[in-house]
Amino acid sequence: MKCRVCREPAIIDVPRHNANFCAPHFLDMCRKQVIKAIDDFDMLTKDDRILVAVSGGKDSLAIWDMLIDLGYEADGLYIGLGIGSYSDVSGDYARAFAAERGLKLVEISLRDDYGYDIPTATRATRRVPCSACGMSKRHLFDKAALDGNYTALVTGHNLDDEAAVLYGNTLRWELPYLARQLPTLPARNGFPKKVKPLVRLSERETAAWCVVRGIDYLVDECPMAAGNRHLNYKDALNKIESQSPGTKTAFYLNFVDKVAPLLSAFALSDDLVLAPCTSCGAPTTGEVCAFCHLVTTASAHEPVPVELITGRGARRR
Amino acid sequence: MKVLLRNPRRELDIPGPRRVHALLNDLDLNRESHLVIRNGTLVPSDEELGADDVVEIRPVISGGSL
Numbered sequence: 001m002k003c004r005v006c007r008e009p010a011i012i013d014v015p016r017h018n019a020n021f022c023a024p025h026f027l028d029m030c031r032k033q034v035i036k037a038i039d040d041f042d043m044l045t046k047d048d049r050i051l052v053a054v055s056g057g058k059d060s061l062a063i064w065d066m067l068i069d070l071g072y073e074a075d076g077l078y079i080g081l082g083i084g085s086y087s088d089v090s091g092d093y094a095r096a097f098a099a100e101r102g103l104k105l106v107e108i109s110l111r112d113d114y115g116y117d118i119p120t121a122t123r124a125t126r127r128v129p130c131s132a133c134g135m136s137k138r139h140l141f142d143k144a145a146l147d148g149n150y151t152a153l154v155t156g157h158n159l160d161d162e163a164a165v166l167y168g169n170t171l172r173w174e175l176p177y178l179a180r181q182l183p184t185l186p187a188r189n190g191f192p193k194k195v196k197p198l199v200r201l202s203e204r205e206t207a208a209w210c211v212v213r214g215i216d217y218l219v220d221e222c223p224m225a226a227g228n229r230h231l232n233y234k235d236a237l238n239k240i241e242s243q244s245p246g247t248k249t250a251f252y253l254n255f256v257d258k259v260a261p262l263l264s265a266f267a268l269s270d271d272l273v274l275a276p277c278t279s280c281g282a283p284t285t286g287e288v289c290a291f292c293h294l295v296t297t298a299s300a301h302e303p304v305p306v307e308l309i310t311g312r313g314a315r316r317r
Numbered sequence: 318m319k320v321l322l323r324n325p326r327r328e329l330d331i332p333g334p335r336r337v338h339a340l341l342n343d344l345d346l347n348r349e350s351h352l353v354i355r356n357g358t359l360v361p362s363d364e365e366l367g368a369d370d371v372v373e374i375r376p377v378i379s380g381g382s383l
Contacts, residue, residue, distance in 0.1 A: 001361045011359040015348075020361055057379055160378070207352055207377035211359055219375060221324055234378055238349040 012208050015245035023212050030209050033200040034066050041183040041256075043195035044152055050074035051150040051192075053141050054097075054105065056090030056218045059156030061097050062206040063198050065215060067154065068101065074154065077144050079137055080109040082117020083224055084306035090218045097215065106148065108140055115299030118224065119309050124301035125294065129224035129309070132294060139282060139291035145192035157196040160203045163248040164233040166255055179267035182260055190276070190283035202248065223310040318366055320344075321373040333368035340366060341374070350378045 001010040003022035010020035014029070021029055038044050050067065054060040054076040067074045078094040081087050091107075098105035111117045116124070121132035145153040162181065169177045187193040198206060210217050225231065240247050276282070277289035284290070318333040320340070331340065337353050337360055353360050354373040366372055 001363050010361050013361045013363075058377070059379065202349070203379065204349060204352060204377045207375065208359055211352065211354060219323060221376070221379060231378065234350070238347050241349050242347055
């Protein structure tokens, strides 16, 4: 295989673009896709104070690296979730990435700062692990961005993430969720601007970016995510994609372009009933927000090791 | 060739030479969700892997809370 641009030997084939690339031109393709996402969806300006939510995995480290590479100034935010050795190792990768590049990494620890961790919250709430984890992260991302006077919160959601969420929400016709599934969510009362500059790149491409750029990241999957519905959706979409390259791109980007504008009324209607949480002040539909309820329930529970829930952990590669 | 796989982590001895796409097919792995790495470098799907190569097949799917 030869690079589509320079005809030198290719290192990667990208079927959805019907193209192969050498390392330098693969990186160029990734940069162009991120720049196009930022421009098309009014995500960022060079004046933004950017906070990148960093997990130590490929997507968040790739987008932090790309933003710095493109001339943006961006700090990182790492949340210690307390998922046993998986969290220990993921934090090591995030810290190493920041230290090697002289970047600022803000850290929050669920256990030290809020008295619980994800395994304990899972047991205490008797819900699926990703429920407590997602709620905790969304709340703390927003809070850290607002408290730190950042003007934009960047997350590493990629094309596969967005296509899988869209697939799940479409199967159930979850209109309020569909209406909010946009690459840019403007700042509004109590929420920072949130952007997803990787929505035009697949996770195979973000992983390849890390390999080519020599970025060490946590390859192993979260032990608490195994078998979740989201992974099943990705598997289904990748089976379709392998038969019909470009399907995921068309599914997601055409939704954003053609369908999401028709659903805006559903997102706005949700805003009308938000009021400050009486405990923490975050916007909520109830008197006390879901995060404060979670903290109260989980912090009162005896700590639960992740192995009691999953029977396995993570290793550094 | 020696092939490192993940989830669970294991190592297989597979006869070579063999092209990347054939190796992935034999292992029932989707190209969309894996990278193949030899000596720290990505290899495309039509590349021939030699009998003495050591390759990593790295899954790229992550699926926690969003």
